[in-house]
Amino acid sequence: MELSKSRFLQTVSGVTFAGLALLGQSTAHAEDALADGKLTVGMEIAYPPFESYDGDKVVGFDPELATLLSNKLNVEAEFIDAKFTNLILGIKSQKFDAVISGMYVTPERILVTEAIPYARTGAFILTLKDAEIKPIDENGLCGLKVGLQQGTSWVKDLTALSDGYCAENNKGSITIQEFPTAPEVSQALISHNVDAQVEIAGAARMFVERSRGRIEISSPELIYPQTMGLFLKKGDMALKNKVEDAMAQIKADGSYQMLIDKYELTAVSE
Structure with a gap:
């Protein structure tokens, strides 16, 4: 008009x-x-x-x-x-x-x-130092129980990875377990309640340092930059x-x- x-x-x-x-x-x-x-x-x-x-x-x-x-x-x-x-x-x-x-x-x-x-x-993958499975990248998380802090973008990333790559290659789904804070995820890892933790690089290094040798970084390179x-x-x-x-x-x-x-x-x- x-x-x-x-x-x-x-x-x-x-x-x-x-x-x-x-x-x-x-x-x-x-x-x-x-x-x-x-x-x-x-x-x-x-x-x-x-x-x-x-x-x-x-x-x-x-x-x-x-x-x-x-x-x-x-x-x-x-x-x-x-x-x-x-x-x-x-x-x-x-x-x-x-x-x-x-x-x-x-x-x-x-x-x-x-x-x-x-x-x-980016993020690192954390496991126990004596863990049998130590993923070197995100694809290695298939079939594992992974701990994450609530609200992080990795929840969406790992869900997509589980539904896509893991399912298509019959490697087992990723079980995602969320916790209120990142230190609580590390405590769950130490207590064997999760198999691995995905954490932002700076915090990952700090958690390794404070774990007194119980936790280590298993991924040599950053994931999800x-x-x-x-x-x-x-x-x-x-x-x-x-x-x-x-x-x-x-x-x-x-x-x-x-x-x-x-x-x-x-x-x-x-």
């Missing part, structure tokens, strides 16, 4: 004013989020080396990254402990401004958040722009690369 000139101008004006209103709301939210001098960051503080408690202090890669970014934003980083499965919900309900918690950027998460990639890594991201509320472009600018600054001054090297991660260029 064609519009008269006057109606067309009214329609364009309405869209323009609506767009400006949304832009104003986005800018206002970014200012509100930082107005109290804090950037509140949700994370599960039971996931070394990414985040854990050292006494009353939160330590690890993610709090260090959050602190670097907050310094550039001229605010203080405040950490809020939450279950991994509740972190994205926490952004949507504005319980915190951002999530930085060793979380992968996935299509499902991009649909409901704004994501800023900050590092690349992924990009980790910082997550913000969907549509909050003003805050995203501020954080991206802060990220660019820590990359420029070298502090980002020093942190990446410290935790043996791979940097992202964008």
Whole structure:
């Protein structure tokens, strides 16, 4: 249907004013989020080396990254402990401004958040040191009971592997057992309740170190390489722009690369 000139101008004006209103709301939210001098960051503080408690202090890669970014934003980083499965919900309900918690950027998460990639890594397979079966890659998990932390992307990956490769080659299905936290998966492995654990590389190395020789990494190479991201509320472009600018600054001054090297991660260029 064609519009008269006057109606067309009214329609364009309405869209323009609506767009400006949304832009104003986005800018206002970014200012509100930082107005109290804090950037509140949700994370599960039971996931070394990414985040854990050292006494009353939160330590690890993610709090260090959050602190670097907050310094550039001229605010203080405040950490809020939450279950991994509740972190994205926490952004949507504005319980915190951002999530930085060793979380992968996935299509499902991009649909409901704004994501800023900050590092690349992958997973290792963990088994008991005296285990009879020690998978060297994900295909070796066929027929085994595998422990995973709830909410991780590997649940979907291993389900697809089990239904595809394992079934097609008559190698037995993968039995996936989920636990609330990654340390609980390691405890289940030590207790022989699961045959293997799939865990992000940095945490896997930490669990091996803390197991006193009971657990080892069986896969020589990383499996399921992924990009980790910082997550913000969907549509909050003003805050995203501020954080991206802060990220660019820590990359420029070298502090980002020093942190990446410290935790043996791979940097992202964008």
